[in-house]
Amino acid sequence: MSGDQQERKSIDSDEDIVAEDPVAIGKTRTNSVDNERDITRQSTKNDDQKSIPIIKQITNNSLSKKLGDSHNNILSPAKLRIVLCAMSMSLMFAFIDQNGISVVLPYIANDLDAQLTISWAGTSQLIANCCFQLLVGRFADIFGRKNVLVFMILMLGIFDLACGLAQTSVQFFIFRAMCGIANGSVMSLVMVVMSDHVTIAERGKYQGYLTAFIGLGNGVGPLLSSAFVQHNYWRNYFFTLFALVTASSSIIIIFLPNSKTNISMKEKLKNIDYVGWVFGSLGLILVLIPINGGGLTYDWNEPKIIIMFVIGGVCFIVFGIIETKFAKLPLVPFKVFRSTSLALIFIQSFCLGVVFSPLLYYLAYYFEIVRNKSVLITACYFLCIIGPHSTFSAISGRIVSSTNQYNPVLWTGFGLWTLTLGVWAGAIDKNTSLVGVCFLMVFYGIGQGMTFQNTLVAALAHSRSQDRAVVISTRNTLRSFGGSLGLGFSSLIFATSFTKSLKNDDFINQQDNLQLKQYLAEHVYSKIDLSHISITNEQHEYIRDIYMQCCKDVFTFWAPIIGVAFIVSWFIKDKGLSTKNEQKVEDEQKFEQNDNIKGEEKV
Template identity: 35%
Template structure:
């Protein structure tokens, strides 16, 4: 377990260090009006490869794919450190996102492989704590280096840490590789699913993020990209349901009520979690006028408590076998905290801001990992990797859509507010929109106050959108099914009408060997023979296997 914690801490540092430094980076490269794409490009690539890693780890082995993921993250960060333009930076950050899509995902799968279900709440709580620790360290690293005008070294430090982690994995994790020829393994990859899912996400996110700012909402570019994204999404569903012999997202999982609800809920959780990580530092720096380092310190004040609340939630679930009440409480508290953030103004006292963020920390700690416990408790053990990948995929996709939609709201409102400011010249307005913090010391006091008020108005509407997403997450949490998991197998639950119910599943504490499960092995044999069961038969078999 210690190395898995190191991986999650490293992953958290990469995310929060970059988001804290983002305002300064945007200023230096004249990209403040598009700097949210520093996070969006990362999440788009991360999301596109989440599902891929889950299945590829079944095919090639957990250890191999974990090292491959870290390699992409290291290479991407090294390239980011040499970026000269916003476009270069966002493209290189996408390469990092390809790697980020596997680190958190595979680490969780490894935990699911070696930890029994009855103990999983405790260990997922520890993972939540490790994530929060990384989130806490990151703002100091990013803020400190950005404040010293050395933000390029931020990417280099993370790359060096990644290289060390790859070496540790080689010597410490003793996972057996999956046997079989390279050709056999390559034949199992769902290439059509990978291409269609990533294309759909990119085609949808680009116009959503740039609509109203870079593109006209009624223009041909936006309409064309949205249409292409929708078509790719429909084709992805058809491929996964009818053509793919080893799909990256088995549609049979959506026959199970709780995993299906968790996937949708995770989408909303991703929207508010990643969105807040990005826009809270922007509030501190653009509206309150704090330096990146001080902003990082304030972010630290609410990310550290997330670790303790996550650990507490995990141990509570292990002790009581009840996860639904934690998920509901977390969603309710988180939604309340997001609603309170709408009240933030340039004049709001620091104690009130940090107090609201402490409430936010409780919701985050209760929500991040407990949803995975619920999904794994109500799905077949053979689907551990794809269930984990699916949950992470929808959470990351929500983060990408959340940042894209938040950027569209923020840029539209700020541009509108700036157009009505009379205390700034046209050139000063243009400069502030492109490089939000570079001109503040040369502005008249009244003009600076008006600019900060405009930034605040945009952020208030962003936080209002996050509150609505949180309310949707809370609503869904009431319909999650709770099952008892213990050392003794629970009685099966009968299916009810409507969306199929699921029975609980238990996992014994067995050592992980990365040997493909029976369903996967059957699919491989079908591939080699050029045969495949019909989709209907596959779905019926999967439902029967899960005890429905």
């Protein structure tokens, strides 16, 4: 019986007694008051017990909100242009470092005697990128965006220098892993910084500008690295990156404003989810290593492969429990997955990474081996993707900002991307007109440019301002995780198709071709150099055929992955570019800025 019901019953009893015995009135009312006090005390006790987890949740949310909101700082247009220039330059160098390596890896493999293991250069970079992405969002909240960004840029430059000095393949793989940590952190932090300093209405436009420089980095990277390997030496490519990357940090140090919180450093360090990061990183490492090493470094039926998968899965489960039940400041707030639209955007980011990361590796196979183009000319063909990517990133960003809608752009972009990959998988062959190939690459670049950064704009629209850094880092972690899986599975598909052809094709198993077969078998996971071997025209055509078929098998794997992202985009709710709370915060900041300007004018 509830307190209200008992109170009404007591009052009814009092009214009945009034008519019969006035003396009993005092006693009855006294009993009623005592009962009411007992009920109140019990209710208070129950409320206190229920409030314990609520208070804990409020405390954690307030800490997260203080950390997140402390970085909001809408800049004037003049200052914003300088910050945009600095962030764009940092992002461009990060993608030059990430994608330029696709061209130089075969030459590094020859120098370091790593023909069968060179794929680990890209894999180690992406695995390290994934692991640290979990932590960089919270580090940015705690130590300040500027401090962490400058540290990571300098770290990238130092380990680029180390890559140029590496004497063994193991050293090179380790240094690329460290570059992956810095590289991924720079990519995330640049996006976080811009979202801190631009208005909600202009977020799509400025994120589009950033993506244009991503495309520029994707194009300059292969061009720069191919120029070095063709006319100079691959080590000098990394020495040049060291100089460019470290020099770019000076602009950030001078012009980027820093942010501070009233929370003590001790309090911030105490709340970092160290245990969750350890289990999350172990899960990523133990899952990605067998995926990327299965069939190459290890046989798929080896016990260690199964053991790594099992332990990795357990680590992910423990990580989820820690994040949802125990972490005061979770690395990945699982509450963000309660939003169906945000969860779907994360799926899109994963699918995007699966295809985006290995793309240039296999296009290089197509142009250099199937179409007999030089490294430098191949890099020039990449511009058919890079140019449209950069152009339509900027255009689509302005469309999103002006229309306050992102879904039409995502539908168009993923639709073009899916269509292009489907045509590549089904219609492209070794004799297809290069004009037609370039035409398809242009449409591919348009689709990629319209989706790469606008998925981030959509994710920010479905998240709270205090979760901005961790939403961006989670999105980029999933993209990098998808990239690691994409590299691993693409390599596995390519190698399986390649070795199957070597085993079953009658032509390559003829006595006159056994030497060529042995050479190809030794270069399953690295690009062959036809200038180093003497082959007949028939053998040359066989090599073109086998590489064409293997590339088409990889394209066939990619097409449905992007198709999933296209289908998912139709179920994302388009709610505009901001939440009411975020708009309120922005309006308050504008009001304060206007007051400051008026005060300065009066003075």
